[in-house]
Amino acid sequence: MTLFGRRGQAATETARDFLQRNEVPLRWVDLDRDPLAAFLSDEQMETAIQPMALFADGSLLEAPENYAEPMPGRLDPARSSDYLASAVWRTELATRAGLPTRPRHDDYDLIVLGAGPAGLTAAVYAASEGQRTLIVEFHAPGGQAGTSSRIENYLGFPDGVSGAELAESAYRQAQRLGAEFLIGVLLVHARPQADGSVEVEFSSGSAIRARSGVIATGVAYRRLDFDIDQLIGRGVRYGSPSGEALRFADRRVAVIGGANSAGQAALHLARHAAQVTLLVRGDSLDRGMSRYLVDRIERHDRIAVRTRTEAVGADGRDRLESLAIEGPEGEQTLPTDALFVLIGAEPLTAGVEDWLRRDDRGYFMTGPDLLQSSDRSWWPLERDPLFLESSQPGLFVAGDVRHGSIKRVASAVGEGAMAASLVHSYLAALDRNSP
Numbered sequence: 001m002t003l004f005g006r007r008g009q010a011a012t013e014t015a016r017d018f019l020q021r022n023e024v025p026l027r028w029v030d031l032d033r034d035p036l037a038a039f040l041s042d043e044q045m046e047t048a049i050q051p052m053a054l055f056a057d058g059s060l061l062e063a064p065e066n067y068a069e070p071m072p073g074r075l076d077p078a079r080s081s082d083y084l085a086s087a088v089w090r091t092e093l094a095t096r097a098g099l100p101t102r103p104r105h106d107d108y109d110l111i112v113l114g115a116g117p118a119g120l121t122a123a124v125y126a127a128s129e130g131q132r133t134l135i136v137e138f139h140a141p142g143g144q145a146g147t148s149s150r151i152e153n154y155l156g157f158p159d160g161v162s163g164a165e166l167a168e169s170a171y172r173q174a175q176r177l178g179a180e181f182l183i184g185v186l187l188v189h190a191r192p193q194a195d196g197s198v199e200v201e202f203s204s205g206s207a208i209r210a211r212s213g214v215i216a217t218g219v220a221y222r223r224l225d226f227d228i229d230q231l232i233g234r235g236v237r238y239g240s241p242s243g244e245a246l247r248f249a250d251r252r253v254a255v256i257g258g259a260n261s262a263g264q265a266a267l268h269l270a271r272h273a274a275q276v277t278l279l280v281r282g283d284s285l286d287r288g289m290s291r292y293l294v295d296r297i298e299r300h301d302r303i304a305v306r307t308r309t310e311a312v313g314a315d316g317r318d319r320l321e322s323l324a325i326e327g328p329e330g331e332q333t334l335p336t337d338a339l340f341v342l343i344g345a346e347p348l349t350a351g352v353e354d355w356l357r358r359d360d361r362g363y364f365m366t367g368p369d370l371l372q373s374s375d376r377s378w379w380p381l382e383r384d385p386l387f388l389e390s391s392q393p394g395l396f397v398a399g400d401v402r403h404g405s406i407k408r409v410a411s412a413v414g415e416g417a418m419a420a421s422l423v424h425s426y427l428a429a430l431d432r433n434s435p
């Protein structure tokens, strides 16, 4: 297929990333640079809503008029019809590109939502135990981990592993063991039924019923808006450095962010790093950080705080070497060996957020955390919720989207495996108790 569009347009960038990450053979025509653009009529250039996909059978697919990224962290209720149109467009793009978008059955033992490390692991274990498993992914198998150029700390890979490689092997493994995938498909609506199953509708227009579910939809990190993605995993990391301070002994490290997570990261790294620079857009740390952290940071002789300062560029051949920063003294170069970006993350809960209990930041509550509330009227059973079980019996949560999760590949994999085992026990108990 051929994709026509312009760089920088949200729908174009998303479509390219979606097709490339799913390894769809693609000819990309940049309307501002590619000589092929000259073959389009003036009318096509003017009226087509870009991006426009041209398929081998001659058919065209245009993006919706008001494209809205359907999986932002926080949904704007006023744009719900734009989200839906954009999700349906992506699903149509996936269907015509030959990706699986329609379920083969009406009923499943388990639906897994999200094919990041947590969802893929849950699908591998559940399918290998013989459960009819459907796994639904809106973007591409691998999730956030699939976007990392090198994961250094995942067990069993002494030289690191690329996120794409890890995603591809896990995807093949889950398929080989019998899990069925839908790709480019968004869950648009889910409702629990009286018999304890869940009815789910997808952006492909199809619907299924599942006896149990694992929600593993992850989080969306707010991203930097300059060219830095090629250095992710090569010195640049979104998220916290928990437990890894020693790796940065005698290194120059920068942390971007002004909230508690950034403050904790800076203090943690400063235990061993030669120098930690905290880059904060606001004019003081007090605006977003707790006082006790501010005090410790200000007293620390290896942490430098640069307020009213933003990173605007990054440089490095194989690894990050320096950042371009802009602040009160103008633009400067900051030699940097490692960068942690902590400018906010939102849990991805679209489609199920209105009926499952969440914490005040939107993460799903599970198991013992749910029991901290004295009001139990929302829980219909005599037994307590199982570990990783949400406020809906039979619906489990694994990975980054869960309240209290540790945002790491290994933790997501562990929770995915545990969720599959809990699903197994839950379904076995249902079968035992059914007449």
Ligand SMILES: Cc1cc2nc3c(=O)[nH]c(=O)nc-3n(C[C@H](O)[C@H](O)[C@H](O)COP(=O)(O)OP(=O)(O)OC[C@H]3O[C@@H](n4cnc5c(N)ncnc54)[C@H](O)[C@@H]3O)c2cc1C
Pocket: 071, 113, 114, 115, 116, 117, 118, 119, 136, 137, 138, 139, 140, 141, 142, 143, 144, 145, 146, 147, 148, 150, 151, 152, 153, 154, 185, 186, 187, 216, 217, 218, 219, 221, 232, 233, 237, 238, 239, 348, 349, 350, 351, 398, 399, 400, 401, 406, 407, 408, 409, 410, 412
């Ligand atoms: C750039 C980067 C580098 C990282 N490097 C490391 C590292 O080196 N080591 C490490 O341990 N951790 C690293 N992490 C963190 C790690 O990748 C995450 O903790 C891990 O991927 C979380 O797995 P998950 O399955 O919970 O969620 P995710 O990986 O976020 O996967 C969730 C999936 O669900 C899909 N989804 C969401 N909503 C829906 C919906 N409604 N319908 C269908 N699909 C949906 C998403 O498209 C996504 O693919 C990194 C993260 C990033 C962003």
